Every structure is written in C-alpha cells, then in structure tokens.
Amino acid sequence: MRKVYLDHAATTRLNEEVLKEMLPYLTEHFGNPSSIHSYGRKARAAIEEARERVATALGAAAEEIIFTSGATEANNLTIRGIARALREKGNHIITSAVEHHAVYDTCLALQKEGFDVTILPVDEYGMVSVNAVADAITDKTILVSIMLANNEVGTIMPIAEIGKLCRERGIPFHTDAVQAIGNIPVNVDNLNVDLLSLSAHKFYGPKGVGALYLRKGTRLSVYHHGGAQERKLRPGTENVAGIVGLGKAIELAVKDLEPKANRIRALRDKLQEGLLAIEHTKLNGHPEQRLPGNLNVSILYVEGESLILSLDLKGIACSSGSACTSGSLDPSHVLMAMGLDHQTAHGSLRFSLGVDNTEEDIDYVLKVMPDIVARLRSMSPVYQGGSK
Amino acid sequence: MYTEQVMDHFTNPRNVGEIKDANGVGEVGNMKCGDIMRIYLKVNEDEVIEDIKFRTFGCAAAIATSSKITEMVKGKSISDALKVTNKQVAEELGGLPAPKMHCSNLAADALKKAIENYQANRAKQR
Numbered sequence: 001m002r003k004v005y006l007d008h009a010a011t012t013r014l015n016e017e018v019l020k021e022m023l024p025y026l027t028e029h030f031g032n033p034s035s036i037h038s039y040g041r042k043a044r045a046a047i048e049e050a051r052e053r054v055a056t057a058l059g060a061a062a063e064e065i066i067f068t069s070g071a072t073e074a075n076n077l078t079i080r081g082i083a084r085a086l087r088e089k090g091n092h093i094i095t096s097a098v099e100h101h102a103v104y105d106t107c108l109a110l111q112k113e114g115f116d117v118t119i120l121p122v123d124e125y126g127m128v129s130v131n132a133v134a135d136a137i138t139d140k141t142i143l144v145s146i147m148l149a150n151n152e153v154g155t156i157m158p159i160a161e162i163g164k165l166c167r168e169r170g171i172p173f174h175t176d177a178v179q180a181i182g183n184i185p186v187n188v189d190n191l192n193v194d195l196l197s198l199s200a201h202k203f204y205g206p207k208g209v210g211a212l213y214l215r216k217g218t219r220l221s222v223y224h225h226g227g228a229q230e231r232k233l234r235p236g237t238e239n240v241a242g243i244v245g246l247g248k249a250i251e252l253a254v255k256d257l258e259p260k261a262n263r264i265r266a267l268r269d270k271l272q273e274g275l276l277a278i279e280h281t282k283l284n285g286h287p288e289q290r291l292p293g294n295l296n297v298s299i300l301y302v303e304g305e306s307l308i309l310s311l312d313l314k315g316i317a318c319s320s321g322s323a324c325t326s327g328s329l330d331p332s333h334v335l336m337a338m339g340l341d342h343q344t345a346h347g348s349l350r351f352s353l354g355v356d357n358t359e360e361d362i363d364y365v366l367k368v369m370p371d372i373v374a375r376l377r378s379m380s381p382v383y384q385g386g387s388k
Numbered sequence: 389m390y391t392e393q394v395m396d397h398f399t400n401p402r403n404v405g406e407i408k409d410a411n412g413v414g415e416v417g418n419m420k421c422g423d424i425m426r427i428y429l430k431v432n433e434d435e436v437i438e439d440i441k442f443r444t445f446g447c448a449a450a451i452a453t454s455s456k457i458t459e460m461v462k463g464k465s466i467s468d469a470l471k472v473t474n475k476q477v478a479e480e481l482g483g484l485p486a487p488k489m490h491c492s493n494l495a496a497d498a499l500k501k502a503i504e505n506y507q508a509n510r511a512k513q514r
Contacts, residue, residue, distance in 0.1 A: 303422055305447035309390075309398065323422045324447035324492070331422065346422040379404050379451060381415070381426040381443035 003315045004361045008202075008293060009151055009179060009352035010319060014245070015204040021248045022206065025241040033238050034227065043240045050247025054211055057250040058196065059187040066212045066230045067243050071178045072102040074197035074212035075145075077223065077233065078174045079106045082143045082195075083115060084221035086172075090140030092116045096128045096157075097337035098150050103176055104333070107145070116140065125286035126155035126338050133162050137169055145174040148191070149184065152321055152334040152350060153285030154294025156184065163192025172218055178202055182253030183261060183291050194218045198250075200242070204355070205249025209242030264353050265292035267362050271351060272297070274366035278373055284335060284348060293353035296321075298344040301383035302376040307349055310372040316365055321348040343382070390448055391482035397452035402459050405441045412506025416498045421491055423450045425498040427458075431506050435466050442498070449484050449492035453477050457495035466503050472496050 005013075025046055031039025033047050048062070055062040068074045083093065095107045097119050104119075111117040118136045120128050128146055137144070144166050149156045159175050166173035174195035180186050182203035188196060195218060199210040214220060214233075226235025275281060275297050284296040299307060304320030311318060321332030323346060330336070331345035340348075351365075377383040390398070412429035423446035430439035440462050442454040457477050461469040474496040478484045484493060 301445070303446050303450075306398070306451065309395075309448050313399065322447070324449075324488075342419045342422065346419070379401065379443055380445045381424055382419075382445050 001315045002364055003317075004357075004364055005317045006351040006353060006357065006361070006365070007317045007319055008354035009154075009350065011201045011207065012204045012354055013356070014201075014206055015249060015252060017252065018205055018245045018248045022241040022245040025244050029240075033240060034229065043238075046240060046244050047238055050243045053247035053251045054198075057181075057186075057254045058213055059189050060213050061216065064188075064214055064216055066214055066233050067238060067246070068210045068212055068230075068234050069208055069239070070201075070210040071100075071176060071197040071199035072210075073234070074199075074210050075100070075102040075174075075176055076106050077212055077220070078195045078197065079103065079110065079143065079145060080223050081220035081233070082172055082174075083110055084223065085219040086142035090138075090142045092118065092138055092140040092142060094118045094120065094133060094136050094141060094144045094146075096120045096122060096146050098122050098126050098128075098152075098155075098334045099145070099147055100151055100176055100178070103145055103147070120146075122155075122337050124339055125289070126150050126153045126284075126334060127286060127289065128157050128162070130158050130161045130165065134165055137165070137171065141169070141171050143172050143174065145176070147176040147178075148180040148186065148196075149177075149291050150285070150334060151179050152332055153296045153338070154179070154291035154352075155286040156180075156289045156291065159191045159193065166194075167192050179291060179294075181250065182257065183264075183293060185257065186254075188213055188215065200246040200249050203249050203253040205253075206242050206245040209239050209246045211246065260355060261292040264355070264357070267357055267359065268293055268295050268351075268353050270359070271295055271353075271362045271365060274362070275369065278370055282344060284338065284340070284344075291352075295351040295353075297349055297351075298340070298347045299349060299373055300344065300347055301380045302373060303346050304348055306376050307347070307372065310376065311365075311368070314368045314372070316368070318352075319350045321350065322346040389485055390452075393456075393481045394448060394452040394484065397455040397481065398448040401442075401451055401455035403441045403455065403462070404443070406443065407439055407441050410441075411509055412502045412504075414498050414501025414503070414505050416494045416501060417446070417450075419445075422446060423492050423494060425450060425454050425494055427454070427495075427498045427502040429502045429506055431466060431503075437461055437464055437466060437469055442495075447488070447492055449488040450494070452481055453484075453493055453495040454498070456481055457499055461499065466506070469499060470503055472499065 304322030305324035335345040410428040
C-alpha cells in the first residue's frame with residue numbers, strides 16, 4: 001500500500017546528512033563537554049559549532065543561543081524565567097488564545113500563581129491584531145508572548161509589528177517559532193523579538209533537542225538548578241549528539257528556503273483545491289498569511305478521528321482538531337478561538353506537507369478522499385444530503 | 389489503540405441506516421462533545437426487536453459501539469435488550485481506550501431511549 005506522510009507539523013523524518021553528523025557523538029566522541037580533557041574538548045567544540053550554526057540561521061550571536069530539550073522547555077524557561085526575573089516590575093503577561101499548550105498552559109499556571117494574564121482573542125483566520133496587543137499593554141506588563149506561526153491552521157502572525165511595539169515600550173517579547181523554521185524566513189532582528197523558541201524535530205532534526213534565543217541584555221531567572229551548563233539557565237549534561245543534529249538541521253532548513261517553500265506551497269494549493277471541491281468543506285486559517293505546507297480543512301457532517309483512521313487505513317497520515325484526537329473532551333482551543341462551531345471543529349483535518357512529498361502523494365489523497373467522506377456521511381445522523 | 393473488533397465494526401458497520409416505519413427512535417449525545425447516536429427500532433407484536441438500524445456521528449468507538457449493539461439485540465425481546473449496558477458493549481468489542489469509555493460509549497443509552505420512545509408510542513395508541 002502507498003504510504004503518504006502529511007503530518008510534518010507533528011514531526012519530521014530525520015535527514016540522513018544530519019544523522020551522519022550526529023553518529024560520531026554517540027560513539028567515539030562520547031565525552032562530557034564539561035570535562036577539560038581531550039574527550040570533553042571534542043564534545044565542547046561540537047556544541048559550540050552547533051551554537052554558531054543556530055545563531056547564523058537566526059541572525060543572532062552565538063552567545064544568545066541556549067540549548068534545551070525542545071520548545072516546550074524553551075517556552076517554560078521563557079515565561080517562568082521572565083515572570084520571576086521581572087516580578088518586582090509588574091505581574092502582567094500578554095499572550096494569545098491560539099498558542100501551543102506549552103505557552104498557553106504555562107501562562108494559565110502563572111495566572112493561578114497570581115499573575116495577571118491577558119489572553120488576546122483572534123479573528124476568524126486565527127490572527128492576533130497588533131492593535132489588540134497595543135491596547136492590552138499596561139505599565140505592569142512584563143512579557144508578551146505570541147507565536148510566529150500557528151501549529152494547527154498555519155496562520156502567520158504580525159510578529160515584526162508586535163515586536164516593534166514591545167520594543168518601544170521596553171517589554172520583553174517572545175515568539176514560539178517552532179512551526180516557522182525552514183518554512184518562512186526567521187531573523188530575530190527583522191522580527192524584533194527578544195526571545196524565540198525552536199525545536200529540531202520539526203525541521204528534519206532529532207527529537208528531544210531545541211533552543212531558546214535570548215537577546216543580549218534580556219533578564220531571565222533560573223528555574224532549574226544544577227551545573228553551569230548553558231549559562232546556568234539550562235543545567236544538566238548536554239545532549240551532545242542532539243545539539244550537533246540541531247545545528248546541522250537548521251543549517252539545511254534555511255538553505256534554499258524559498259524554492260523549497262514554493263514547491264511545497266504548490267503541492268499544498270493543489271491539495272487545497274481538490275479537497276475544497278468536495279461539497280460541504282471549509283478552509284480553516286488565513287487564505288494567504290499561512291505556512292506554505294499547512295492545510296486545515298473542515299469536512300462537515302463527519303468527525304475528525306473517523307476521518308484520520310479511514311485515511312490511515314489507506315496509508316495516509318494527518319491529524320485533526322477534534323476532541324477525540326486531543327485527548328480531552330473539547331475540540332481544539334485554536335479552532336474554537338477562531339469562532340468555529342463544534343461540528344466544524346470536530347470535522348477538522350490538518351494536512352502538513354514536507355520536503356519529501358510529491359505530486360503523486362497529493363493525487364493519491366484526492367483519489368481516496370471522496371469515498372471516505374461519502375461513507376462516513378452516509379452513517380451520519382446530521383447529514384441532510386444523505387438518504388433521509 | 390483500538391481492538392480488532394472495534395476496527396472491524398468501524399470499517400464494516402452492521403445495520404447502518406434508518407427504518408422508514410420505525411416504531412421507536414432514540415438519540416443521545418450532542419455536537420459539543422462530538423458524538424451523536426440515533427437508533428431506529430422496529431418492534432413487533434411480541435415485543436421482539438425485529439429490525440434495528442443506526443446512524444452515528446463520531447469517532448471510531450462511537451460508530452463501533454453503535455454497530456455492535458445492533459448486532460447484540462436484534463431478535464431479542466425489549467426486556468432483554470434493556471438489560472444490555474454500555475460496559476457490556478465495550479467488553480464485547482474487546483474493550484475501549486480509557487478516555488473513550490465515558491464519552492463515546494453511549495450505544496446502550498441510545499437503545500434505551502429508542503425503547504422508551506417505542507413504549508410511549510404504544511401507550512398513545514392504546
């Protein structure tokens with residue numbers, strides 16, 4: 001059976017070149033980077049080279065990069081670290097209703113601890129407005145955290161403008177750039193950000209490693225205690241092979257970004273056109289300001305998990321914002337924040353394309369999809385177009 | 389995540405559809421949680437379920453439990469059918485993932501509503 005992977009927003013396949021660079025650091029170069037002997041120095045040198053590569057990709061300085069176990073840790077480090085460092089200046093944090101849970105839930109946790117958290121609404125496309133950020137800022141605001149591109153619907157936020165606003169007010173500005181790296185240009189100066197989170201496995205690197213960009217002069221409190229690694233902000237022996245993999249993966253991700261993105265966008269547009277040709281379907285997310293590989297559609301009168309499983313039986317991998325797939329009783333908070341009704345949210349499907357996808361992949365999905373939808377709709381008590 | 393029996397009932401559901409001259413119809417669930425089950429019954433003079441069909445909006449567990457219960461009670465008396473519990477339906481399918489036990493395991497409730505509807509219809513006729 002044909003296998004078609006269209007869930008690159010969840011994770012990606014490790015690039016062979018990346019693996020090749022990582023392997024020696026799992027075997028012969030196994031030293032602890034904190035050791036001063038030759039084994040340690042070899043590992044240390046590899047980490048510092050990776051740091052240079054990440055910094056170069058982001059337009060940052062090497063000393064502004066802190067390696068973490070992934071973006072979840074980078075987001076927690078940011079939000080908790082700033083909240084604690086600037087507690088005497090204020091207690092107000094601004095974020096959006098469509099953030100990843102690593103940001104959203106961390107802000108809610110701080111709210112329970114007594115912080116004042118403003119969760120900005122989004123429009124029907126999942127977009128945060130710059131004016132809403134401006135209106136929400138008070139003298140007590142100590143952090144603004146808005147994602148660069150949404151993981152479910154791919155909407156690209158006006159980060160540079162929000163960053164400019166925060167800079168003028170002297171407020172640290174963080175962006176979760178997990179979905180953006182390798183898909184759209186990400187430069188910390190152009191975006192006016194002070195902190196930025198990323199994760200290697202979203203751009204063909206290994207799982208379990210990520211980084212936080214921390215602009216020089218930005219204060220952050222330590223929240224894990226241990227050794228002196230990563231300027232004491234992220235103590236613990238480094239994931240050397242993972243960090244090496246991150247360095248190589250980001251170097252490859254930003255190389256030839258535009259032609260890669262254009263090719264993926266063309267495939268995505270073809271898939272979009274084909275799926276929206278099925279009746280009672282709807283595009284979720286911004287029609288233009290959207291990641292090139294993202295396609296989120298709602299198939300009305302059917303439920304997302306049923307769709308995913310049916311597609312999986314045909315070898316196609318994608319995801320959904322339905323409650324059944326979120327592990328909770330509620331559909332995606334992103335889709336609900338965009339004002340979708342429950343049925344439309346439960347019937348959502350997210351296809352996320354990557355560099356290995358081909359035209360044949362898209363043709364195959366478009367070939368099997370109509371029958372899957374028709375079968376599930378024929379069982380649905382809410383489908384009026386059925387045999388009722 | 390799902391047992392073979394669940395996948396079997398999801399991919400080849402039994403008794404899907406409607407009964408045009410049903411004498412009992414029951415629906416449970418709501419769009420908020422994403423599961424809606426509707427069961428149609430044709431109960432004969434001897435109070436035996438002669439025919440049963442369903443329509444379900446929901447996940448594989450919702451579809452499979454609906455399909456399974458129709459198989460379990462077809463040809464049974466309504467008093468026996470009323471004894472079937474959601475838990476039994478799940479057991480007959482080899483179990484359901486824990487989160488599905490309370491949200492998508494509603495087939496016995498839908499059947500009960502359909503039988504109650506049949507009984508109410510009958511009472512009106514008398």
